[in-house]
Amino acid sequence: MRNIQAPEIILILVVLVLLFGAKKLPDLSRSLGRSMRIFKSEVKEMKHDDEPDKPAPTADTREIEGTIHRADPPAAPRQPVPEAERRDS
Numbered sequence: 439m440r441n442i443q444a445p446e447i448i449l450i451l452v453v454l455v456l457l458f459g460a461k462k463l464p465d466l467s468r469s470l471g472r473s474m475r476i477f478k479s480e481v482k483e484m485k486h487d488d489e490p491d492k493p494a495p496t497a498d499t500r501e502i503e504g505t506i507h508r509a510d511p512p513a514a515p516r517q518p519v520p521e522a523e524r525r526d527s
Contacts, residue, residue, distance in 0.1 A: 458466060 455463065
């Protein structure tokens, strides 16, 4: 198979102009550029998702996967809601 040279490229461009018209080609190339930019950013995000982000645990703190930490402890212990005020019944 041989390489594409200048005459083949010119022929392809002429066919594109005839098919789509000269006015629509800039819009097509602009939307193609946007699509490629979005695709590139998504591929970059996928590469970052594969990398571990977790720092190594220190001696005095250990993280357990799946636990939820509160910003501050509750002010007072929770009181049960009387039966008359419950909404789930």
